Amino acid sequence: MYVFFKFGFDDFVLQYLKDKVMEPAVNGTKNVIMAAAEAKVRRVVFTSSIGTVYMDPNRSPDVVVDESCWSDLEYCKNTKNWYCYGKTVAEQDAWDVARNKGVDLVVVNPVVVLGPLLQPTVNASILHILKYLTGSAKTYANAVQAYVHVRDVAVAHILVFETPSASGRYICFEKMLHRGEVVEILAKFFPEYPIPTKCSDEKNPRKQNYKLTNQKIKDLGIEFVPVKQCLYETVKSLQEKGILPIPKHVEDSVNIQ
Numbered sequence: 450m451y452v453f454f455k456f457g458f459d460d461f462v463l464q465y466l467k468d469k470v471m472e473p474a475v476n477g478t479k480n481v482i483m484a485a486a487e488a489k490v491r492r493v494v495f496t497s498s499i500g501t502v503y504m505d506p507n508r509s510p511d512v513v514v515d516e517s518c519w520s521d522l523e524y525c526k527n528t529k530n531w532y533c534y535g536k537t538v539a540e541q542d543a544w545d546v547a548r549n550k551g552v553d554l555v556v557v558n559p560v561v562v563l564g565p566l567l568q569p570t571v572n573a574s575i576l577h578i579l580k581y582l583t584g585s586a587k588t589y590a591n592a593v594q595a596y597v598h599v600r601d602v603a604v605a606h607i608l609v610f611e612t613p614s615a616s617g618r619y620i621c622f623e624k625m626l627h628r629g630e631v632v633e634i635l636a637k638f639f640p641e642y643p644i645p646t647k648c649s650d651e652k653n654p655r656k657q658n659y660k661l662t663n664q665k666i667k668d669l670g671i672e673f674v675p676v677k678q679c680l681y682e683t684v685k686s687l688q689e690k691g692i693l694p695i696p697k698h699v700e701d702s703v704n705i706q
């Protein structure tokens with residue numbers, strides 16, 4: 450009975466996510482490009498995602514993942530990864546509409562965006578870090594992920610907008626880390642939190658970084674904030690916003706100094 454309920458609920462959540470993500474991502478993007486065509490805007494810069502680039506289980510680990518790579522829609526669908534599915538369909542549609550309507554489209558494909566929060570709520574990328582500080586994640590996954598500072602994502606958008614020769618897609622990241630490296634960095638800066646020290650996967654070898662390149666955006670002159678600083682600033686911002694409580698003994702020791 451419990452299992453039935455759990456699966457039913459998960460399906461409901463997945464359907465909800467599918468509707469919530471797909472509709473604004475796909476139709477919203479198309480509408481914006483069409484409106485831009487009508488208004489004859491000079492250039493449209495579209496925030497896509499690395500999720501439109503790397504989700505392809507058949508890609509050899511030796512292949513350099515660059516702007517020519519696309520996520521496999523069937524794989525996204527079969528794994529119910531509606532975020533990557535929605536963003537991929539949205540970006541592909543954006544390119545189609547832009548070509549048909551003669552819009553000068555340039556796309557930024559950021560990885561997980563970190564750094565200080567502007568918004569009062571926690572989004573998925575911030576939760577990715579927050580869970581390691583609150584004690585809700587008891588272990589870390591055997592997985593790798595690339596990261597970028599939110600200010601660099603903003604800089605990338607300005608650069609591709611202002612550089613006349615900019616065209617196509619721009620993968621935007623500073624560095625890729627294994628989750629084990631993420632928790633090590635967090636623990637060095639913030640030892641006061643219950644940061645996991647064990648990997649959830651003790652059987653398989655540690656996942657290696659895949660070959661993702663940021664050369665194209667670097668050629669436009671961007672200098673990325675180091676990932677360690679991104680992680681530091683993310684946690685500081687969570688503390689300043691009151692989302693992540695500062696442990697009492699640490700607060701007291703700060704007051705004494």
Ligand SMILES: NC(=O)c1ccc[n+]([C@@H]2O[C@H](COP(=O)([O-])OP(=O)(O)OC[C@H]3O[C@@H](n4cnc5c(N)ncnc54)[C@H](OP(=O)(O)O)[C@@H]3O)[C@@H](O)[C@H]2O)c1
Nearest residue numbers: 473496497498499536558559560561562563568572573574
């Ligand atoms: N965060 C990342 O790590 C990351 C990585 C790669 C790409 N991206 C892309 O960057 C963009 C922003 O991501 P984010 O993480 O900043 O997202 P976010 O914090 O969840 O913010 C999403 C924004 O979209 C607005 N929005 C959501 N549904 C909408 C709708 N139906 N109509 C109009 N506005 C709607 C929200 O408005 P309200 O504030 O009113 O709810 C909010 O301002 C997205 O396109 C995302 O795919 C993000």
